[in-house]
Amino acid sequence: MGFERSRRGFLGGAAMLAAMLAVPAGAMDPRYTDADGDLTADPPADPKDWLDPDVLIFAYTPVEDPAVYAKVWEGFLKHMEEKTGKQVQFFPVQSNAAQIEAMRAGRLHVAGFNTGSNPLAVNCAGFVPFAMMAAADGSYGYEMEIITYPGSGIEKVEDIKGKKLAFTAPTSNSGYKAPSAMLKAEYGLEAEKDFEPVFSGKHDNSIIGVANKDYPAAAIANSVLQRMLARDVVQPEQIVSLYKSQTFPTTGYGLVYNLKPELAESIRDAFFSFPWEGSALAAEFEKSGEAQFIPIDYKTHWEVVRQVDTAMGVSYDCR
Known part of the structure; x- marks a missing residue:
């Protein structure tokens, strides 16, 4: 991509x-x-x-x-x-x-x-x-990705500590539940304690928010990102992927x-x-x-x- x-x-x-x-x-x-x-x-x-x-x-x-x-x-x-x-x-x-x-x-x-x-x-x-x-x-399937933008100061997942991370909604697998479980299990990072969670409402809001530098990082479904890139809603050079999960339905x-x-x-x-x-x-x-x-x-x-x-x-x- x-x-x-x-x-x-x-x-x-x-x-x-x-x-x-x-x-x-x-x-x-x-x-x-x-x-x-x-x-x-x-x-x-x-x-x-x-x-x-x-x-x-x-x-x-x-x-x-x-x-x-x-x-x-x-x-x-x-x-x-x-x-x-x-x-x-x-x-x-x-x-x-x-x-x-x-x-x-x-x-x-x-x-x-x-x-x-x-x-x-x-x-x-x-x-x-x-x-x-x-x-x-x-x-079939998609992956959960945690994305940032070039120059955000976040070079790896651990750098999210002390910063904001955009989720979509509490019911979303890739936009909240999977990244929350992963961050805690693999990196010891918990919302409110180690970083500030914000909710954008939708995957496209999170992606556009990162591309426009409104959010330093976001957890999203990469199938949505792929469609937005194909429609030129965002450009590849605006996005840096920090983490990619296994495939989900x-x-x-x-x-x-x-x-x-x-x-x-x-x-x-x-x-x-x-x-x-x-x-x-x-x-x-x-x-x-x-x-x-x-x-x-x-x-x-x-x-x-x-x-x-x-x-x-x-x-x-x-x-």
Whole structure:
């Protein structure tokens, strides 16, 4: 990508993994059941509890400017309309918390939740993820990176001590939870004690903030950075990478657990039958290497994320 990279690590050692498994992350909300043990909510057994809305509401994770992504998803949503026979409306959410609450309240039916929000959405809102974007060869994922700008005075991770570090939101895996766990485990650095945490709200805010020298350093998802570099929102020479993690799963796409089964199946079909070639979706996401939707298993694919949550003492108990 043309910008400097240094250390790669996190979650590689047995000691780190053992520490992560020491504390349970939490349990599914009592309103849901999981008889098959796949860690997601089962659909209601009684047909009268099935949801069959006239208009399907879709929301993409609030990673970047919602106005940009309303156009990006337009063709896909038309495809979903054809497959479901329903009108599909794009819902521009402003925060992860608002997105989870909308699904929990029955106002959001289909969504892409960011990596860190998936467990919360699954346990608190009845979200059932079934798809993820991947490259043409089936590979997928992104890395958490800690970035700074040239001349910031931060040459290595240890130099963050005594300075500000921008996170995105507390529910974000790469924007808060993974870097917090890594900084404590590998460098003995804790927020408030060793550095001042600030929250930008979104990955693009953090990246632009570093590029403009508003933040001396930030923890971000490099898939977002790649797309912003491709759109010339920031330039490679404005960014220096201090740390790069192992690969995490990307945004998980799915639906609320209580949709009418036939409708749920047609929504799944819309994802896996979508013609990517020449689409606005392909034009945008090829910048971070993605070219298709692939099936996922939440229990397996999100195991590492749940381990990070355990290390952070995150509870999935719903408030």
